[in-house]
Amino acid sequence: METFYLSDRGRVRPHNEDCVGVFENEAGVLAIIADGMGGHLAGDIASQMTISCFKTLWEQAESIASPQDAEAWFADKVLEVNKAVYEHSISNPECQGMGTTIVGAIVTSSFATIGHIGDSRCYLLNNSGYKQVTQDHSLVNELVRSGLISKEDAEHHPRKNVLLRSLGTEQTVELDVFTIEFEQDDVLLLCSDGLSNKVTDQEMQLELSNSQPLPEKAKTLVELANENGGEDNISLVIVRKTANHELGEKPC
Numbered sequence: 001m002e003t004f005y006l007s008d009r010g011r012v013r014p015h016n017e018d019c020v021g022v023f024e025n026e027a028g029v030l031a032i033i034a035d036g037m038g039g040h041l042a043g044d045i046a047s048q049m050t051i052s053c054f055k056t057l058w059e060q061a062e063s064i065a066s067p068q069d070a071e072a073w074f075a076d077k078v079l080e081v082n083k084a085v086y087e088h089s090i091s092n093p094e095c096q097g098m099g100t101t102i103v104g105a106i107v108t109s110s111f112a113t114i115g116h117i118g119d120s121r122c123y124l125l126n127n128s129g130y131k132q133v134t135q136d137h138s139l140v141n142e143l144v145r146s147g148l149i150s151k152e153d154a155e156h157h158p159r160k161n162v163l164l165r166s167l168g169t170e171q172t173v174e175l176d177v178f179t180i181e182f183e184q185d186d187v188l189l190l191c192s193d194g195l196s197n198k199v200t201d202q203e204m205q206l207e208l209s210n211s212q213p214l215p216e217k218a219k220t221l222v223e224l225a226n227e228n229g230g231e232d233n234i235s236l237v238i239v240r241k242t243a244n245h246e247l248g249e250k251p252c
Contacts (some may be wrong), residue, residue: 001107003031004214005237008222010194011230017043018192018235021051027064028108030054031237035120035192037166038089038098046085046100046168053081054104067179070106070113078102078115078167078175085168099169103134103190107239112182115175117167121196123204124180125187130205133180137165161193188239194232198225214238 009016017036022029034050036043057077064070089095101118114122119136135141139162140154149157167173182188187208199221207217207224218238225234 002240006218007235010233016233018233019047019051020235023055023058030058032104033190033235035101042095042098046098050100067111071177074115074177075175082167082173099166111179113179115177117165118163120192123189125208186241190237192235194234195225198228
């Protein structure tokens with residue numbers, strides 16, 4: 001397995017409120033992105049707390065032998081992390097209302113379990129093509145799903161950034177979690193909306209399909225997002241199923 005992650009402030013935002021982590025234990029790899037929100041740098045705190053909590057929890061995790069184990073672990077631990085972020089926000093007035101999206105993947109030798117909250121996404125590239133495997137928890141996505149607006153309309157909708165679900169803003173939260181097959185040479189892309197709002201699916205597929213090393217793929221995708229405006233922070237993790245095992249890291 002190969003992984004590489006990258007997080008970039010973008011060209012407009014004064015701070016990077018995204019945070020990314022890739023962590024390893026005996027069960028496999030946990031790759032996770034948090035896109036924080038909240039004024040006065042509170043978004044930084046929410047995303048960093050989230051990644052730090054998941055790092056500790058993954059290091060402490062016992063054997064995860066099946067998709068059911070992975071899904072149960074993810075659904076349970078997200079409640080612990082949500083509680084920690086929420087309690088910090090209500091105990092610190094400057095952090096009131098802070099929260100974060102998350103998208104994560106537990107990747108083992110035989111499967112990948114995906115969990116997400118908000119509009120950070122997971123994509124899968126395999127022999128069948130390239131597709132988004134998560135559904136945004138956003139107002140515009142609900143409008144698209146109900147047939148009230150088209151996907152094209154959603155791209156320019158004035159309330160595009162309104163989320164219906166986030167971690168840390170309420171006492172409890174629900175994680176969408178599911179397991180997919182992850183086979184030799186398959187590629188997972190996790191990303192914040194700073195990438196998916198600026199780089200098309202076709203551009204992502206083209207870059208992920210080429211023969212460049214993962215760091216070059218990641219850098220090119222970030223460059224594309226910045227060339228197209230870079231109004232938001234840009235974060236991504238690429239995971240490729242290979243015979244060898246290599247963790248590549250760039251801190252959030």
